[in-house]
Amino acid sequence: GAVVSQHPSRVICKSGTSVKIECRSLDFQATTMFWYRQFPKQSLMLMATSNEGSKATYEQGVEKDKFLINHASLTLSTLTVTSAHPEDSSFYICSARDYNRGLSPPLHFGNGTRLTVT
Amino acid sequence: ELKVEQNPLFLSMQEGKNYTIYCNYSTTSDRLYWYRQDPGKSLESLFVLLSNGAVKQEGRLMASLDTKARLSTLHITAAVHDLSATYFCVGETSGSRLTFGEGTQLTVNP
Numbered sequence: 001g002a003v004v005s006q007h008p009s010r011v012i013c014k015s016g017t018s019v020k021i022e023c024r025s026l027d028f029q030a031t032t033m034f035w036y037r038q039f040p041k042q043s044l045m046l047m048a049t050s051n052e053g054s055k056a057t058y059e060q061g062v063e064k065d066k067f068l069i070n071h072a073s074l075t076l077s078t079l080t081v082t083s084a085h086p087e088d089s090s091f092y093i094c095s096a097r098d099y100n101r102g103l104s105p106p107l108h109f110g111n112g113t114r115l116t117v118t
Numbered sequence: 119e120l121k122v123e124q125n126p127l128f129l130s131m132q133e134g135k136n137y138t139i140y141c142n143y144s145t146t147s148d149r150l151y152w153y154r155q156d157p158g159k160s161l162e163s164l165f166v167l168l169s170n171g172a173v174k175q176e177g178r179l180m181a182s183l184d185t186k187a188r189l190s191t192l193h194i195t196a197a198v199h200d201l202s203a204t205y206f207c208v209g210e211t212s213g214s215r216l217t218f219g220e221g222t223q224l225t226v227n228p
Contacts, residue, residue: 006160032214043206043218044161093160097214107151107214112160 003027004096006110013084014118021079021113023050023094029074030096035067038091038112047092050077084117091115120145122209124219132227134196139222141190141207150190151208152181155221161206164192197226 005024013019023033031052036044048069049057056069066088068080077096081088093112099105121144131137143150149168153161165174167183167190174181178201180193190207207219 034214034216036216043220044216045218046215049213049215095216107163107216109161109163114158 003098004094004108004110006094006113008113009111010114010116012116012118015085016083018080018082019084019115021081021092021094021115023077023079023096023110025075025096025098025108028096028098028100030077030098031074033071033077033094033096035069035077035079036093036095038093040091044093047079050079052077081115084115086117089115089117120147120209120211120217122207122217122219124205124207124222126222127220128223128225130225130227131194131197133198136196137194139192139194139205139207139224141192141219143188143190143207143209143217145188145211146185147188147209147211149210150183151206151210151216152179152190152192153206153208155204155206157204164205194224197224199226199228202226 003026007022033050035047037047038044046059047062050069050071052071058064071077091112094110097105097107123142152164165181170185172183178195183190202225204221204223206221209217
C-alpha cells in the first residue's frame with residue numbers, strides 16, 4: 001500500500017483563491033520531504049525541500065510567497081498555493097525517503113495532486 | 119549542477135521488438151533511478167542503480183549503469199502493449215535531491 005499519502009488527488013479552484021495540498025508519510029517519519037511540479041507532457045521539476053521544524057529550501061525561480069510550505073510534524077508537509085492563477089495549474093507530487101530502511105533507504109512518491117485553476 | 123538527458127524522447131515500437139532508452143548525466147550522481155509514469159498517475163519505481171556496472175532486470179525491462187561513461191540504459195525486450203508509458207531516468211545528488219530527465223514516451227503498438 002501507499003507509504004506516502006497525498007491529498008487531495010484532484011482540486012479545482014477559482015483564480016485568486018488558495019489551495020492546500022497535504023503530504024503524509026504513513027508508517028515512517030520524514031524530516032525532509034520534497035515537492036515537485038509537473039506540467040502536461042513535461043518532466044518533474046523540484047520546487048522545494050521541506051524541512052521539519054525549519055524553513056523550506058526553495059529552488060531558483062520558485063516564489064516562496066506563492067508556494068507556502070509548512071512541515072510542522074515528522075509525518076506531514078503541506079504546500080499551499082496562494083492566490084492561484086491558471087498558470088499554476090499543474091500536477092504536484094511530493095516525495096519522502098524512509099531512512100529507517102537500511103543502507104539504501106527507499107524513496108517514496110505520493111500519488112500526486114492535479115490542480116486546475118479556472 | 120546535475121543534468122540528465124534522455125533519448126529518444128518519443129519511441130513508437132511494435133510488440134515483440136527490442137529497444138534501448140539511453141540516459142546521459144553530467145556529473146557524479148549518488149544513485150540513478152528509472153521510474154515509470156502512466157498518464158495522470160504518479161511515479162512507479164522500476165530500478166535503483168547504485169554502482170558502476172550495476173545491472174538489474176525485472177520482466178522485460180533491464181537497466182544498467184556505467185558511471186565512467188555517465189550513462190544508464192533501459193532495455194526493453196519483446197515489448198508488449200502494457201509497457202506503454204513514460205519512462206524517466208533520474209539522478210540523485212546529495213541531500214536526496216533528484217534531477218529528472220525529460221522522459222521517454224513509449225508507445226507499443228500491436
